[in-house]
Amino acid sequence: MGKTNKAFASAISISVILMFIILAILYESLVQSFIIMVALPLSIVGVMIALYLTKLHFSLFVMIGFMLLMGMVGKNAVLIVDFANSAVKKGSSTDEALIEAGEKRLRPILMTTFAMLPLAIGDGVGSETKAPMAISIIGGLISSMVLTLYIS
16 A cells, blocks of 8 residues: 555656646646646545545545546636636636636536436445545545635
């Protein structure tokens, strides 16, 4: 488990660094890249709370769900920033653009979160591996959604 934790930390670190570099190139702005990257640690809060409430341990399957979560949270943050940028270009104020972007992305984020519920509450074959993964994703998506919209 110690080797797995070290490999997981390395994989997450490298992926976060590469994601930041790609975003900086894409947006040609370190500020917007940083804003997107702020959403990633906000999801960690939700994962930890979800694992605590369900009395699950940080296992290999939670790590896999966490890696998936990082991609989903990054994608959601990128889309919110894209929507906000396009609204600002159309003449909206920054606050109006952020509210509009948040409204447009709320439904897809909630749909993704609710799509994980059958995996989280299922008790069939393989549920002992799927449930921790789904619970960590649900907790991370909810906290990331709420905290990102609140902070931005």
